[in-house]
Amino acid sequence: MSGPVRLTSLAHGGGCGCKLAPAVLREIMSKMPAAAAFPDLMVGTETSDDAAVWRLNETQALVATTDFFMPVVDDPFDFGRIAATNALSDVYAMGGRPILALAIVGMPIASLEPDVIGAILAGGASVCAEAGVPVAGGHSIxxxxPIYGLVALGLVHPDRVLTNRGARAGDVLILTKALGVGVLSAAFKQERLDPAGYAALIASTTRLNSLGAELPDVAGVHAVTDVTGFGLLGHALEMCRGAGLSAEIEAGAPALLDGVEALVTSGVRTGASGRNWASYGEAVREPPGLPDWRRDLLTDPQTSGGLLIAVDPAAADRVLSLARERGFDSARVVGRIADGPPEVRIV
Structure with missing residues (x-):
């Protein structure tokens, strides 16, 4: 009798590595007709921000986003948890607090038992419960x-919205989670990931970025985004384009998840890492002699990755302390914002 079907065997990709390559997405979006002006639309598609924001009244704005993907792990409950954590992250990245979620479910009914699908939904609901929000409905096909994710809605004060376009020259860049989710997930699919690596993968991808809802209270925080499928370089570049500034990223500064360096130096990488570099490499300056594996980590797609925060240097220690108080032990200063064209320099 055959064993249970591996969820990852049913999908051509997994997690945020399923995203369209940045260059492809930009081409598609460039052909969309310009939206009419809506005075209450505070954040739309202009700078590829993490969520839309609509002003409701003088004290409330609605944060709205959706995120879904194919399995990054085989355990259905863990898959649901990861996907839900990732979706809620976009609300937190705008400085908001989630209030409601709707489930997005696409499943190969002929291949998966109802109990498996139920476990995926239960995993997502458990994360929403941790965040204090209900899964109040959804849609299935x-x-x-297999596809699972959420529509996530949140609230934020209109004067306290955090975007990816507010960085200022001189700001330092803080990344709150370690890199390497893509490498670990690729090793998992290749059956090369040990239990410690799997534990590191799950711990990182299921940690809610609820810190983001506290960042509007920290004077000196100017811009925030979450690092997901386009990797650290890609999301830093979006921040640069939004602000019309440059960024410097220190190649060895980000923390790495346990076991990642050994795996990546042995050749484990994701296809999305190469697609990311091909999409935005012309806007990235790398130093001579940078090892390929270092670049692979900087372009590695992060499923449910950390927050990238542009903050005045005088407030950087406060942000780092707050992050570590909230359990983000891997939070690090990874670079800075500088005057110059919208590009990223690896140093």
Missing amino acids: DSVE
């Missing part, structure tokens, strides 16, 4: 590959 019979699809070729």
